[in-house]
Amino acid sequence: MNKIKSLDDLKQLREGMQAKIKLRETAGNSENVVRIKVAMSTCGIASGAKEIMNYLMDELEQKAIEAVVTQTGCMGYCYAEPTIEVTVPGKDPIVFGDVDKFRAAEIIEKYIIHNQLVDGILPVNYRTIDN
Numbered sequence: 001m002n003k004i005k006s007l008d009d010l011k012q013l014r015e016g017m018q019a020k021i022k023l024r025e026t027a028g029n030s031e032n033v034v035r036i037k038v039a040m041s042t043c044g045i046a047s048g049a050k051e052i053m054n055y056l057m058d059e060l061e062q063k064a065i066e067a068v069v070t071q072t073g074c075m076g077y078c079y080a081e082p083t084i085e086v087t088v089p090g091k092d093p094i095v096f097g098d099v100d101k102f103r104a105a106e107i108i109e110k111y112i113i114h115n116q117l118v119d120g121i122l123p124v125n126y127r128t129i130d131n
Contacts, residue, residue, distance in 0.1 A: 034067035034112055037085040041074035047081035055101050059108055077122055088112060095122045
């Protein structure tokens with residue numbers, strides 16, 4: 001974290017934090033926005049999931065993509081951590097594994113913005129009650 005040296009630095013920090021809080025608060029009405037869940041279990045955190053979550057929030061904000069980024073527990077893909085589940089409105093969720101900053105940028109650019117599939121999709125290993 002950078003040192004705050006002026007009132008403008010403090011204002012910029014405040015605006016950035018408010019944007020991140022807004023993303024979390026809109027999680028309840030998120031059917032019409034991109035939703036990203038970052039697996040933050042012990043193995044996910046140890047593999048860098050926290051940094052990936054911060055990177056995703058920053059990049060989505062910079063690109064003005066309305067999205068909700070939240071954390072979740074274990075998804076059962078310990079071998080492929082860090083993992084994220086991306087749900088684009090109107091589509092089924094897709095889980096991506098071995099997500100680093102390069103892959104996260106690729107997922108944002110290709111999958112979220114341009115609707116193109118990218119490498120790293122993991123097979124579904126769970127079903128919902130509705131299925």
